[in-house]
Amino acid sequence: xxxxxxxxxxxxxxxxxxxxxxxxxxxxxxxxxxxxxxxxxxxxxxxxxxxxxxxxxxxxxxxxxxxxxxxxxxxxxxxxxxxxxxxxxxxxxxxxxxxxxxxxxxxxxxxxxxxxxxxxxxxxxxxxxxxxxxxxxxxxxxxxxxxxxxxxxxxxxxxxxxxxxxxxxxxxxxxxxxxxxxxxxxxxxxxxxxxxxxxxxxxxxxxxxxxxxxxxxxxxxxxxxxxxxxxxxxxxxxxxxxxxxxxxxxxxxxxxxxxxxxxxxxxxxxxxxxxxxxxxxxxxxxxxxxxxxxxxxxxxxxxxxxxxxxxxxxxxxxxxxxxxxxx
Numbered sequence: 213x214x215x216x217x218x219x220x221x222x223x224x225x226x227x228x229x230x231x232x233x234x235x236x237x238x239x240x241x242x243x244x245x246x247x248x249x250x251x252x253x254x255x256x257x258x259x260x261x262x263x264x265x266x267x268x269x270x271x272x273x274x275x276x277x278x279x280x281x282x283x284x285x286x287x288x289x290x291x292x293x294x295x296x297x298x299x300x301x302x303x304x305x306x307x308x309x310x311x312x313x314x315x316x317x318x319x320x321x322x323x324x325x326x327x328x329x330x331x332x333x334x335x336x337x338x339x340x341x342x343x344x345x346x347x348x349x350x351x352x353x354x355x356x357x358x359x360x361x362x363x364x365x366x367x368x369x370x371x372x373x374x375x376x377x378x379x380x381x382x383x384x385x386x387x388x389x390x391x392x393x394x395x396x397x398x399x400x401x402x403x404x405x406x407x408x409x410x411x412x413x414x415x416x417x418x419x420x421x422x423x424x425x426x427x428x429x430x431x432x433x434x435x436x437x438x439x440x441x442x443x444x445x446x447x448x449x450x451x452x453x454x455x456x457x458x459x460x461x462x463x464x465x466x467x468x469x470x471x472x473x474x475x476x477x478x479x480x481x482x483x484x485x486x487x488x489x490x491x492x493x494x495x496x497x498x499x500x501x502x503x504x505x506x507x508x509x510x511x512x513x514x515x516x517x518x519x520x521x522x523x524x525x526x527x528x529x530x531x532x533x534x535x536x537x538x539x
Contacts, residue, residue: 245286247306254311265281265332266285267281367406368399371427378445380402404475407426408476411480418521422524450483471514474514484532500538504534510526
């Protein structure tokens with residue numbers, strides 16, 4: 213807990229992190245443990261029960277990024293501080309009678325010593341850019357908490373930098389929020405933005421698997437190397453503004469649900485059209501979307517095997533051609 217407070221161990225997250233800490237621009241995942249899980253974890257420590265070890269990645273500045281164990285470490289940090297969001301203090305409830313009603317400050321001397329002297333085993337991985345994909349794979353597969361990490365949750369922790377900052381800021385644009393809906397706790401909204409940027413900037417270089425393509429785009433441009441952030445910001449903002457006016461909540465949805473492949477095509481197609489001039493006929497945008505949903509080749513490209521090179525290029529090509537004629 214002391215090392216967490218000093219920044220020697222970093223939990224990449226939002227909300228609870230010190231903004232100066234590396235990795236706090238995005239987050240590994242939202243805090244998802246329920247109060248019962250938190251209470252029982254603290255109780256296990258007080259009883260001396262064995263608990264799983266954690267995995268840390270040693271960063272270039274010799275700080276340690278939490279690879280696996282975020283929920284446990286955040287629970288400890290919250291219990292020691294006594295601050296549990298709107299519930300203050302953090303009082304144990306879902307535990308044996310001897311621990312009920314206790315906070316860290318009201319533990320007996322024996323109980324506090326038992327907690328303070330508990331060891332949590334840590335496996336440390338030394339990370340450098342050449343190991344990005346292997347560490348990504350390890351990060352993705354670790355699942356001791358019972359809830360698998362989403363790909364974008366892994367990316368923002370391993371590839372934190374100015375590009376991840378940009379994704380986070382673009383994700384807050386009002387027009388984008390109107391198009392997407394409520395923010396995703398699992399960062400699926402930010403992943404769609406990343407897909408847009410990667411395909412808009414380099415669709416001709418796309419090779420499957422899609423996951424690796426997105427990883428490599430983030431790693432190559434981690435601090436916006438080779439990218440014009442201002443241009444990308446303006447293009448995404450203008451694309452979302454146009455889409456919101458014309459299509460609203462149907463922008464990313466061919467039906468009731470968001471379809472990422474459909475979103476790729478609509479956003480990139482609109483952006484390429486907007487490179488020429490602003491769109492003035494919003495009814496024509498609606499008609500273009502409807503024509504796409506009647507195009508069998510397009511529907512095939514967003515329906516299955518959507519990460520194949522052929523289907524990625526096909527859907528982007530068809531959408532770009534359809535939107536090109538919009539006044």
